[in-house]
Every structure is written in structure tokens, then in C-alpha cells.
Amino acid sequence: MRIFDPHIHMTSRTTDDYEAMAAAGVRAVVEPAFWLGQPRTSVGSFIDYFDALVGWEPFRAQGFGVRHHCAIALNPKEANDPRCREVLDLIDRYLAKDRVVALGEVGYDSMTPPEDEAFARQLELAERHELPVLVHTPHRDKHAGTLRSLDVVRESGLPPGRVVLDHLNELTVAPVLESGSWAGFSIYPDTKMDERRMVAILREYGTERILVNSAADWGRSDPLKTRRTAEAMLAAGFDDSDVDRVLWQNPVEFYGQSGRLDLGEALEPAAASFQGSSVLRGEPGE
């Protein structure tokens, strides 16, 4: 089974996670830029974070045979902080990079005027760089926030098929699919969505334009939820090609619109070359 996790925050995860993900079939990931739990206080913190997303994190992932790409953006929560907003002037340069396959996460947190401005301005950048967009839908007031996000996307003139609205649920999936955009689902241990409910949604809406992710980060989350969803699909009567469609082909198709996805040849962990104080310390059995 090959799995592409289209939304996971590996910066917050350990090498144990990379090992377990690789063993479970995860061969590629996209890490969208978001907040870190602890608020940033300056633009410099964003620069270091973005540099890690295009530098250290792909290197870390490669050691375990996982292909790492990222999405870059100012997230909606920190768009409200005047100390952080200036990063909008800098992300243009990151959006030009080879491994940046989308703009994201953008969208709404509390639906404030600064969030409106940052959202609209970044959609213009996505248009200029011909990048897909990952839209985070708010945890609070989700239904209204999702509809408002769809309006903003419509007004931007971006093709709806180049946008995914993420963290959806039973109440928000229909308007997103009807708009022509992609529907993303974050499978969490007990909050946003679980694998059983996900299977029911796939039964009702089919497998087209659906992305399933773990959105694993620094909170209670599980980087193997993509695999668990695949298993739940099989147990419910979906076949291998349905699973491959949802967990591999769909993310490849969505992010492939960037023209920058680099899945390369078969990825083998390059364990032997990374020792010492690097990521993989020593060799097994040494």
C-alpha cells in the first residue's frame, strides 16, 4: 500500500514517527506552514520555520525514504498579530522554490478583518505562482467559515479545482464538493473526524476530489491515521484501487497541479550516509 499524507506537520514529530510512517506505507508528505502552538513574536521566527520546511525537514524525511514537500503561507491565526503580518512581504520568495507545492495554510480562524486581508492577498500570490491552495477551515463556527472561505475563493478567480478546503466534516463537505473544490479531511484520534465517519462520507460522496490526511502536529494526533483510514475502507468493502485513489492518486493529482511534485524513483532510506550527530545515529546493531 502506498500512502501520500497531504497534510502533516512533521516539524513537530519525531524520527520514530518517520520510521513508523515509512513502515506503514507513507512515501510522500506535504507539510503546510501553520502556527506552532506557541505564538511567534517576530518575522524572523517565520523565516527560520520556512527555512526548515525547505531545508532540514526534507533532509530528515529522506533518511527514512519519505519524500517531503511543503506549502508556505502566513496562517490565519497569526495574521491577526501585527508583529507577524510583515511576513507577507517575504513569502513571495519562498513560493518560488521547487519543493513548495502549494500555498497554505490560509483561511480563517476567527474571521477578522486582518484575516480577510491576509487570505485575499495570499490567494493573489498563489495565482501569480500558479500554485494550488490549502485552505484551513476554522474550528469554531466551521460551517459559516467554510461558506465564507468558498466565497473568497470564488472572488479570487482561482479555478476551484486548484483549491482544497481542509478539516471538513459531515456538515461542510457538500458545499465544498459542489463548488468544484477539493474536500480535505483530517482524521484525528477523537475530534475533527475519525476513520469510521470518513468511510461513511466516502460511501455517500465517492472518492473523487477527496483528500484524507492525519494533520498530525504537536497536539494529540496520530501520523498513522492515513493508514488506519485505508484499513477501514478495505474492511468496509472498498477495494485496493479505491484506497490507492484516495490515499495516493488524489493527492498526487491535486499537488501535481503545481508542476513541482518530485516523487522520483523508488525511495530507499539512505541510512548508511547519515550517522553521527545527524538524524540517524549509528547503525542498527552497532
Place this chain on the structure above:
Amino acid sequence: MTAIATARDLEAVFLTDAPEQALAWLASARERVSRNRYELPSVFAGAGRACGRTPLIDGLRTDEIARVLILAWLSWRDPEPLMDLYRWGDADEKHAVLSALEHIELDGAAAVPIVEDALRTNDTRLIAAALGRYGAQHLPDPAYRHAILKCVFCGIPLDSVSGLPDRADAELARMLDDFVRERIAAGRSVPEDVWPILARFPSRSR
């Protein structure tokens, strides 16, 4: 040690072995940056998706060689824009800047700060690229010795770095000797490539 002596050699390999699309991209990239030097950062950033990433020679891939050839083709009386490309580069762009240093004319040690930056990372490709001919020529002795020790520590083969025949010395041998003792005490393996250096600088205490 690289088999490529000059940027011209590198270009010959590229012209022979790189795909058509990469050749076309290099030509248009050079034209764009010669028309407007300020386009260099965005042109430089997009080499991977335009040229592909096929390994061609000395561990360098099509995208990296294309980047090196753009840099080698420009003049760098002011090294600041080169430092800027490194500073804002992703790992591949940083690697290309480091690989280009030996192919471009720079004012002496102007680029040493980025070599030192790369040596502080834990990215083995950046560390190896920092120890090309430029790094070997300009790093002060203590920094060069520590860089070699770091290579051994990280499993970077010493035949991929420059300068050892000239710059290995008794102090480097002492550092490697201590490293070997640590490894043996820990019951771990010792990389083969330390032995020739230890043999060149035998110590009475060993």
C-alpha cells in the same frame, strides 16, 4: 575529489548528458538574468522543476549543474547577491551555491561565511559541498580540521572532500586518533578512511 576541473568541463558534461529541456532552460535562464539581474533569485529557485534531478557527475544532478553554470557565467565583483542566494536558498540551492564557489572568481575569502554556515548544519550534502576546493583553500586550519572530523563523524567519505593531501597535519591526526579511541571504546566501527591520515602522522603515544 572532483574530476571536474573547470566550469567549462562541467558545461561539456551538461551539454552532452542533460535532457533537451534542461539545455533549453539554461539558455533562457542565462538570457533572463543577463537582461535583468534581479530575476536571478526566482530563476535560480526554479531549476529543479525545469531541469529534473538526474545525477550526472560527481554526485551533482542536472538541476544543480544548471544552477552552478548560471552562477559561473555571471561576474561576482560584488559577492553580496551570491550570499543572498545562499541565505534564502532551500537545501538544493544552498548546495548549488557551495558547489559553484570553486568555479567563480571571488575576492579571496569573501564566501567563507557561507562555507562556515554549511559546516554548522547537519545536512551531509551541504557539509560535503562546503569542503570543495574553495573551502579547502580558504578555511583557517582549526575550522578545516574540525570540518574533516565532522565528515568522519557523519559518515561522509573523505575522498569526496578537497585539500587533504596538503592540509592534513599532526593536529588533525591527533583529533582523529582520539575519535578512533572513542569509537573502539564504544564497540563501534571505525571508518576506513581515517587510517591513511593516522599513518602519515604517526605519534609516539600511539
